[in-house]
Amino acid sequence: MKTRTAVLYAAGEPIRVEEIELDPPKEHEVLVRMVAAGICHSDHHVATGEMPAYLPMALGHEGAGIIEAVGPRVTNCKAGDHVVLSFIPGCGKCRYCLSGHSNLCNKGSATTLGPQLDGTFRMHSGTTNIGQFCLLSSFSEFTVVPDISVVVVDKEYPLNRAVLASCAVPTGVGAVIHRAKVTPGSTVMVIGCGGVGVNIIQGVKLAGARMIIAVDIHDFKLEMAQTLGATHIINAREKDPVRAAKELTDGMGVDYAFEAISTPETIGQAAAATGKNGIIVIVGLTDAKVTSMPIPPMLFVLLQKTVMGTIYGDSQPQKDIPELLALYKDGKLKLDELVTRTYTLDQVNEAYNDTLQGRTIRGVIEFN
Known part of the structure; x- marks a missing residue:
C-alpha cells in the first residue's frame, strides 16, 4: 500500500514528506493507522547526526493510532483497537523484561538500525529501503510495527492526548x-x-x-x-x-x-x-x-x-501507559495543557523549528 511519510535522507537536510510503499505486516507485526504523533527532540538528534542511525529513516517515535490489520501469530491486539506506541519494544522474555525493566529490553538495540526485528524492511521508495526509527515511524499516515511495541488503551481516551503517554509522560x-x-x-x-x-x-x-x-x-x-x-x-x-x-x-x-x-x-x-x-x-x-x-x-x-x-523513565510501558492515562482521567495528571500547538504532517519541519526556538511545550501532528 501507499502511505505519506516523513523521511530523513541525510543528516542536516530537511525532513521530506513523500509517498512511499508500505508492505503488509509480517509475523508478530501490526498495521496501524496513525491518529497523532508527538514532536520529540530525540528525532532531531537523528536529523542533525548527533545520534548515529541508519539512513534514510522514516522518523517519529511518539505515536497513537488504530489497528487496521494484524499479521500472523498476533494475539495481544486486534483490528479496531486503539493503541499507544512504545518506542522501546518489550519482548517479555529477556533478563531485563523479567526483572521489571522492559525499558531496557534487549530488542531495544534495534531502534536505530533501520529494519524491523526480523532484519527486513517494510518501507520502500523505489528500490531504496527506508528504515523505521524505533521500529515505529509515527510520522506516517500508516505504519507497520512489532506487536510488542503497541499498548492497547481504552477507547475513551482521545488519541491526540493519549499520544503523550507514548514518550514524554512516562519518560x-x-x-x-x-x-x-x-x-x-x-x-x-x-x-x-x-x-x-x-x-x-x-x-x-x-x-x-x-x-x-x-x-x-x-x-x-x-x-x-x-x-x-x-x-x-x-x-x-x-x-x-x-x-x-x-x-x-x-x-x-x-x-x-x-x-x-x-x-x-x-x-x-x-x-x-x-x-x-x-x-x-x-x-x-x-x-x-x-x-x-x-x-x-x-x-x-x-x-x-x-x-x-x-x-524511558525506567518504565514498563504495558503497565505504566494505562496507569498514566487513568491518572489523566482522574484529573491527577495533565495532558491537555501540554499540547501547545498541532500540525499537519506537511508541517513537520515547521514543528521542529518551533521546538528548537522554544515556542512549544509539546507539538502534536494530527492525521485526518
Whole structure:
C-alpha cells in the first residue's frame, strides 16, 4: 500500500514528506493507522547526526493510532483497537523484561538500525529501503510495527492526548517515580521545562515533594511549570540556578536535580545544585560526541552524591501507559495543557523549528 511519510535522507537536510510503499505486516507485526504523533527532540538528534542511525529513516517515535490489520501469530491486539506506541519494544522474555525493566529490553538495540526485528524492511521508495526509527515511524499516515511495541488503551481516551503517554509522560514521570524514587517532603530542581521536563515536574508533584524548583530560559515554559506544580521558577538568563538552589534551601542544596536538556553545562549545574547525599538524574539525550561532564569526582565521595541516567523513565510501558492515562482521567495528571500547538504532517519541519526556538511545550501532528 501507499502511505505519506516523513523521511530523513541525510543528516542536516530537511525532513521530506513523500509517498512511499508500505508492505503488509509480517509475523508478530501490526498495521496501524496513525491518529497523532508527538514532536520529540530525540528525532532531531537523528536529523542533525548527533545520534548515529541508519539512513534514510522514516522518523517519529511518539505515536497513537488504530489497528487496521494484524499479521500472523498476533494475539495481544486486534483490528479496531486503539493503541499507544512504545518506542522501546518489550519482548517479555529477556533478563531485563523479567526483572521489571522492559525499558531496557534487549530488542531495544534495534531502534536505530533501520529494519524491523526480523532484519527486513517494510518501507520502500523505489528500490531504496527506508528504515523505521524505533521500529515505529509515527510520522506516517500508516505504519507497520512489532506487536510488542503497541499498548492497547481504552477507547475513551482521545488519541491526540493519549499520544503523550507514548514518550514524554512516562519518560518524565517515570524518571521520578521509578528511577530516582523521590521521597515525600524532599526538595527538587528540574532543569529544562519542555515536553519531558514538565512531566518530571508532574511526577515530582505526585511523589509529594515539598519544594519544586523549575529552571528554563523561556518564561512561558516556566509559567506552565508553575501551573503543573512548580513552587519556584528560575529564568536561567536572569539568575544562576545553582545559587538559587542554595538560597532556597538555606545553603544546603536540593535533594534531587533532574536534567532534561543534557548539555555538559546544565548537567554540571544539576550536580552543583544538589546537597549532601544528593541525586542527579540525567534524562535528556546528549550529542553522541560529548564524552565528558564538568563534575569533580571528589564530590561524589566527600558529599556522597549519586549521578544516574534513565531511559524511558525506567518504565514498563504495558503497565505504566494505562496507569498514566487513568491518572489523566482522574484529573491527577495533565495532558491537555501540554499540547501547545498541532500540525499537519506537511508541517513537520515547521514543528521542529518551533521546538528548537522554544515556542512549544509539546507539538502534536494530527492525521485526518
